[in-house]
Structures are given as C-alpha cells and as structure tokens.
Amino acid sequence: MRISTLFYTLKQGFKNILRNKTFSLASIATIGVCIFLFSLFYAVVANFQHMVSMAQSNIAVVVRFDPDISDSQIQEIGDLIRARVEVSKVTFISEEEAWETFKEDYLGEYADGFEGDNPLEGESNYEVFLNDVSMQKSLVTYLESIDGVRDVVRSEMVANTLSSVNSLIGYVSLGIIFILLAVSIFLISNTVSIGVTVRKEEIGIMKLIGATDFVVRAPFVIEGILIGVIGSLIPVGISYLLYNNVIEYTLSEFSTLSNLLQFLSVQDIFAFLVPINVSLGVGIGFLGSFFTVRKHLKV
Amino acid sequence: MIILEDVCKAYSTGAPALNGISLHVQKGDFVFIVGDSGSGKSTLIKLLLRELIPTSGNIVVNGTDVGKLKRRRIPKFRRNIGVVFQDFRLLKDRNVYENVAFAQRVIQVPTREIRKNVPAILSTVGLAGKYKAKPRQLSGGEQQRVALARALINNPPILLADEPTGNLDPKNSWEIMKLLEEINRRGTTVLVVTHNREIVNAMKKRVITMKKGVIVSDEERGGYIDEN
Secondary structure, three states, X not given: OOHHHHHHHHHHHHHHHHHOHHHHHHHHHHHHHHHHHHHHHHHHHHHHHXXXXXXXXXOEEEEEEOXXXXXXXXXXXXXXXXXXXXXXXXXXXXXXXXXXXXXXXXXXXXXXXXXXXXXXXXXXXXXXXXXXHHHHHHHHHHHHOOOOEEEEEOOHHHHHHHHHHHHHHHHHHHHHHHHHHHHHHHHHHHHHXXXXXXXXXXXXXXXXXXXXXXXXXXXXXXXXXXXXXXXXHHHHHHHXXXXXXXXXXXXXXXXXXXXXXXXXXXXXXXXXXXXXXXXXXXHHHHXXXXXXXXXXXXX | OEEEEEEEEEOOOOOEEEEEEEEEEOOOOEEEEEEOOOOOHHHHHHHHOOOOOOOEEEEEEOOEEHHHOOHHHHXXXXXXXXXXXXXXXXXXXXXXXXHHHHHHHOOOOOHHHHHHHHHHHHHHOOOHHHOOOOHXXXXXXXXXXXXXXXXXXXXXXXXXXXXXXXXXXXXXXXXXXXXXXXXHHOOOEEEEEEOOHHHHHHHOOEEEEEXXXXXXXXXXXXXXXOOO
C-alpha cells in the first residue's frame, strides 16, 4: 500500500467519525457504558479478592512438638516445613514468646501472679502460613506424619469458607464478565450495523468504481478502532476519579473496619484496567466494524 | 470488446431476465440499448459489471471471461469499465474534486498525479470551476457530469451508461449525450441504456432493442422501435 493511500485511509477514518456524529456518539456511548460497567465490576471483584487473600494470608496452622524433642529436631522439622510448596512463611515461636503473647492478649495486669513461672513451658511451636488456604488439608496431613510433631492446630472451617468464597468470586466474575461482553458485542454490533447500513450505498459505489474490499473496509475499521479507543478511555477516566473518591469516603465513614477493608491502590487497579479496557475497545471496534462491513461488500 | 454468447439469467424467483442473448460490440462502438421496463437492459448492465453471474452462456468483456472471474479479481476488472447511473451515485458528503479523485485513489494513483488529472477531466466535462461544490449544490446535469468525470478519469476502454439522462431535462440530456459522443470519438467504447426516444432517433447510432429478455432488433444507425 502506498503511503499516500495509507494517510488517505486514516484521514477518511477520522472524517467518517465527524461525518456521522450521531452514530459515532451512539457507538462511543455504548462502548463506554459497557466498559464502565466492566471497570466497576472489576474494581469491586479485585478488591474483594484482595481482602479475601489478605485474610487468607493471616491464617496459620500451628505445629506443636513432642515433649522430649531436642532443639536440633525442631530445626529439622522447620526445614522440612519450609521445603513444602504450600508454605509461604514459617515462624518459630519459643515457649517464652508464646507466653508473652498470651499474657499481652489475654491476661494483661493479671499476669503478675505468674511471676517467674511459664505455664506454656514445652509449648514452643511453628506458625505455618500458607500460599493458598485450599492447600491446608494436604499440608496438615503431611505435618501430622512428621516424627516429633505432637499435633497440628488449624481452623478448617475458616480455611474452607475463605477457599469457597474465593472460588465463588472467581466463578461469578467469569459469568458476569461473559454476560457483559456478550451484551457489549450485541449492542455494539447493532450500533455499527445501523451506521454501516446508512452508508450501504456509499460502499456499493466504491465497489462499482473498482475499490478492493480492503480499500472499502479500511476507513470503517479505522473508524471502529477510534470509536473503541475513545469509548474505552472515557470510562477509564470516570472510574479513576470515582475509585479514589469511593475509597476515601468508605475509609472515612467506616474507619472501624479499616483492618478488614484493605483496598487495592488506584495504581494496582488501573495498571490492569487501562490496557485491558483499551484492548477491549480496540477489539470490539475492530471486530464490530470488520464483520458488519463484510455483509455489504458482496456487490 | 464485449461478447455475449447465448447468455441467460434467471433470478431466484425463476423468472428469466435474459433469455439467450448473443451480442458483439467492437472496440470504439457507440451502442444504444433500448426497451421497456423489464426487458432485461439493467440485468445486462449488471452482468457486464459482474454484479450478477449469468445462469448460462459466456460473457467476455475486454478479454476477461466474466462468468469465470474470481471474486478477488472483480475490483481490477471493474477499473476497466467506467459506469454512469441514472441517479448519479455520487458520494454525498464529498465535494466534486473528492468524488472524482476517489476513482483514482482506489487504484492507488499518487496524490501528485491525482492533482493533475482531476482538474483536467473536470474541465473536459465543463465543471472546472465547481470542484469545491458538494453534490447537493449542483444541478442534475452537473451531477451527471461529475459522475461522467469519475467514470472517465482512469481512461477505461469501456463506458457503460445506465439511463444517464433519466433524471435530466432535455437541454442537460443533450449536453450529456454530446459528451458521451465526444468520449466515444476519442476511442472509448460506449454502451448507453436509455428510454430517450428523441436522442436515440437523432444520434443515428447502433441500436439494440430488447423485449422480455431477448434482443428483438439490432440495427446500425437505427432508431427507437415503438413498442405499440
């Protein structure tokens, strides 16, 4: 293709948008609304998943040892645990540390009565944090099989609940994203279809003059892509502003829940959303115009 | 230049639009095709442009067997045929210059060539001063001249005109016909489908008369045969 033809095609793509203002605005609005809904949904799901994984990362199983175990055996058990893929972090809690924590958490000033005495003697343990709580069961089975391990303390209910919630969010997200995409493609192909039908005559003239499918289609595709890009950037801007304000509002109104409400930063969310939204806009614009024009090319 | 041998065309409804048409048009001919509505004139033009494929028979245009033409070869084939319609079929949102230049852009003529060619062809059709006007700002006759300029800018060896004067008053009709005659004089083969009895009778060219999908008469220096 000649450079001049390329520039002409690009120029026609831009001009088409201005020539068909109503259609262009309708298409931008349709893509914009769909991508805005997608952004909103993604922000909610991503934050929810983030909160669940934060909660998951705080769940630990506690490994306690047989009474007559030596320090070197405890060290060996620690090495075995660290080697497991399910494990993200292992912390050794000595009996002194366990007692100090217990005093702080539960006894406070009443701990004075235990001066010089450690009721948790022989209760040193490993706190084992997992990469994924759904792996807890297999890890616990392994830990219980290690020589020198007296018992493994865990909360199966919390682990199972968090694991189920996480899977549920995954499935629901997939379902809703699929529905949103299907609705978007339907709405956009309808809008593009109306726009192209209006210019069916123009396409027919081009074909009778001897224009190739590529020459006829290129300005429409460029127009579709431009509409897609504009239609995706507008909701990115709106959701960016909205996201910051909603987080600030939520944190100020529900400050008591600040430990639980750990939001993703705006950078984390939009580092994913911007490329995905623009790709969606470009993809929808390209496919919508490419296939809709195709119907009218058989002249 | 144009050869049709026993060409039939039936639409999906089953009604035959053309029924065993055979026709030879030599290079440089000027031919009128006349006939009532439904006689098959427009179907003939569509077959020559490869908008339609014949049900049977052979069509050869400028050395190309149209029936066997692959879809991807159609654009190149059409670039050798200039075409003018009754309703002008101009791109309404582009000015005169752009409408004519478009025919060159689709065959990727360099912009600097287009800048030379478009004014030249516009002055041939008498519209040099109106290159900036949009089609809606022009009279019917002027719009048809633009369509003619667009059809001719690539110097096609064949020009098909489907009712070129159908929407024009007598004065403009004559001007368009004079232009067509001039174009023919320069070597272009011209086929004109028309209902315009006065023009056909006055110009004394070859006249092919069609009726119900068949050729009922083909006369050199003929006239319009009255159906009644």
